[in-house]
Structure formats: structure tokens, C-alpha cells
Amino acid sequence: MKKILFAVMAVAAIGFTSCGNKTQAVPVDEVDSVAVVDSVASAAADATISALSEQLEAKDATKLQEVVEAVKAKVAELVKTNPEIAKEYVAKVQSFLKENADKVKAVVGDNAAVAAAVAAVANVEPQSVVDGLIQSVGDAATDAKDAAEAAVNEKVDEAKAAAEQKAEDVKDAAKQKANEAIDNAANDAKKALGL
Numbered sequence: 001m002k003k004i005l006f007a008v009m010a011v012a013a014i015g016f017t018s019c020g021n022k023t024q025a026v027p028v029d030e031v032d033s034v035a036v037v038d039s040v041a042s043a044a045a046d047a048t049i050s051a052l053s054e055q056l057e058a059k060d061a062t063k064l065q066e067v068v069e070a071v072k073a074k075v076a077e078l079v080k081t082n083p084e085i086a087k088e089y090v091a092k093v094q095s096f097l098k099e100n101a102d103k104v105k106a107v108v109g110d111n112a113a114v115a116a117a118v119a120a121v122a123n124v125e126p127q128s129v130v131d132g133l134i135q136s137v138g139d140a141a142t143d144a145k146d147a148a149e150a151a152v153n154e155k156v157d158e159a160k161a162a163a164e165q166k167a168e169d170v171k172d173a174a175k176q177k178a179n180e181a182i183d184n185a186a187n188d189a190k191k192a193l194g195l
Contacts, residue, residue: 041092044078048071048074049093052068064114068118097118097122
């Protein structure tokens with residue numbers, strides 16, 4: 001009897017143990033979102049890298065600066081849709097710029113403006129770029145909200161002042177009418193008395 005009891009307990013213990021040790025599968029949504037982020041960032045980065053390569057081959061510092069400025073605009077655009085895509089995009093573009101640093105230096109030469117533009121993209125942590133853009137967008141949104149509140153408050157104050165003025169005008173008009181009525185009644189009383 002004890003042997004049967006121990007056998008049943010052993011089977012139950014094995015059953016409980018095997019239930020708790022199952023490997024959890026990664027949800028499909030998570031895998032898909034990572035793939036989408038990488039795919040969108042890669043497509044955008046490939047287009048930018050192609051434009052950068054073109055300008056490096058042409059050795060045109062001015063056009064190179066324009067492409068680098070377009071990188072900042074693209075990051076701002078991507079931040080609005082998905083900051084992770086923007087971060088991945090910046091990382092890919094930075095990787096290209098770092099791999100081709102010698103070519104970039106040869107094209108940039110001693111042009112400080114172009115060198116600063118390239119350095120602003122190439123030497124900054126991708127998360128910092130994204131955070132900075134998010135902060136500036138947040139600041140702009142806060143400024144817009146504050147401006148809207150100020151405009152609403154100004155309109156409320158104007159309406160309140162107009163209502164107070166209207167009430168004052170009505171009060172003055174009523175007072176004037178009452179005074180006129182009193183004067184007319186007094187005149188009528190004088191006439192009746194023959195004065």
C-alpha cells in the first residue's frame with residue numbers, strides 16, 4: 001500500500017514539475033513589431049545612405065550637408081510615428097558615416113559648417129537624438145497649449161469686460177430713465193398745482 005502511495009505521489013510530482021517548466025513562446029506581435037521597426041528603419045536608412053554615398057563620390061560638401069540636414073528632418077518625421085524606428089535609423093546612418101569617416105573628412109575638408117552638421121549626426125547617441133526631438137516636440141506642444149489657454153483666457157476676459165460694460169450701460173440708461181421720469185412727474189405735479 002505504501003509503495004502504491006509513493007508511486008502515485010511520484011507521478012503527481014513529475015506531472016506538476018513538467019507543467020511548470022514549459023518554455024514560453026514569444027508572442028507573434030512582439031516579433032512582428034521588431035521586424036517592422038528594423039524593416040522601416042532599414043528602408044529609410046538605405047535611401048539616406050545611398051544619397052550620402054552619391055555625395056561622397058561626387059565630393060560635393062554642400063550637397064553632403066543638405067543630405068545630413070535631411071537626416072535630421074527624417075528623424076523628426078520618424079519620431080512622430082515610432083521613436084524606436086527613429087533610433088534604429090540614426091544608428092544605421094551613424095554606422096555608415098563612421099565606416100566612411102575618411103571619405104567624409106576628405107569631402108568636408110576645412111568647411112566648419114559641414115563638419116559640424118556631420119558631427120551632429122555621427123557622434124551623438126541615437127537615443128539622445130530621439131529624446132531631444134521628442135523634448136522639442138513636447139515643448140512645442142506645451143507652448144501651443146499655453147498659447148491656446150492664453151487666447152481663451154483673453155477672450156473670456158474680453159467677454160467679461162464687455163458684459164460688465166453692457167450692465168453698466170443698462171444701469172446708467174435705467175438711472176437716466178428713472179431721473180427723467182421723476183423730473184416729468186415733478187413737472188406734471190407743478191403744472192397741476194399751477195406753479
